[in-house]
Amino acid sequence: MAKSPKAGKETTSEEAPLLPREPDTEKGQQAREQYLVLAKAALRVNFEDYQTLFQAYASEEPEDQQTAQQLDRTVAQVALQAGHSPRQVIQFVAQGPYVQCETRAQSPEEKKAALPKLLHYARTQVDTAQKQRYTEYANAVTGKIQSYADLYREHVSSDLAAIQLDQQVVAAALRAGESAEAVTHLLYQGPYAQFQQGVKGMDAGSLDQYAKGTVVQVQSIQSLQISGDSGGRRKKAKTLDR
Structure with missing residues (x-):
């Protein structure tokens, strides 16, 4: 389970909270809402809204980014098991805190240039989650770890x-x-x-x-x-x- 990287860390009043950029399209908004639903189910945490989830996981610290990436894989596993297609899950992951933190301060031109790299990241997380699901079933049927x-x-x-x-x-x-x-x-x-x-x-x-x-x-x-x-x-x- 991906524990919030902010858990146990002290914050000061001088630190401005990280805020996600609003999705550019209705499709993006729907994917973001679905990510929130899946994250709640996976973590068993009732986040008030996407912004609350984002602020819990979005970070520019490498160690914290790894936790956000683990959250993406966890959400991807839950989504795949629920029957969402890999193509859909890639769209969900693209709305996760990690990707959205990476793009929140980018100009439209910078965001467009970074899109292939970010989609590759999302696809990799989904493939990794699917491999993990396959491995868990395989271990169960073979009796091996x-x-x-x-x-x-x-x-x-x-x-x-x-x-x-x-x-x-x-x-x-x-x-x-x-x-x-x-x-x-x-x-x-x-x-x-x-x-x-x-x-x-x-x-x-x-x-x-x-x-x-x-x-x-x-x-x-x-x-x-x-x-x-x-x-x-x-x-x-x-x-x-x-």
Whole structure:
């Protein structure tokens, strides 16, 4: 959990509070509001408004900035698990205290020039959050405690092993109540997809087809298992009634 970097620090009356700049668009305002909702849920802190959250986490101190970045990753994890697409979550993170502190004093021209770098930052945080989610599911189904890097090294040498891990992760995520769309996006950051795309040059369309196909396949297996269990219970009940 990302604890506020300002917690326990004394402030003086001479220190002017950091204030966020208002979003330029309605879409930006909506993303900011969603970030606040997600941060409240993730931290279990009822921030009065976005400005309160911003003042708790926005800072120009490197150590405090790391905490703000951790908050971004935490919010991203919660958002992804809730079913928001990575593209949406990138927009949420772009409205987080870290990015907004970086841009609050910039002119429109400076902000435009910095946009690619900041979007890259937001995308990196979302990818990192997704990898962490994948790792947590993988550790749960394998019974091992591994980092994502260890997980990647162990499975990229065998397509079969990597695909089987994907199937196990998908099954666990679906059982946890995640939507098919959310689980599909989760697979994009798995070792198999990352290796195929980064090393073997798999195109985005083929990757999407693989991820969606894997989710559908696992859903079908789970449906058959549920049907089989229900049939077995009905048969057992009839036997007991005799």
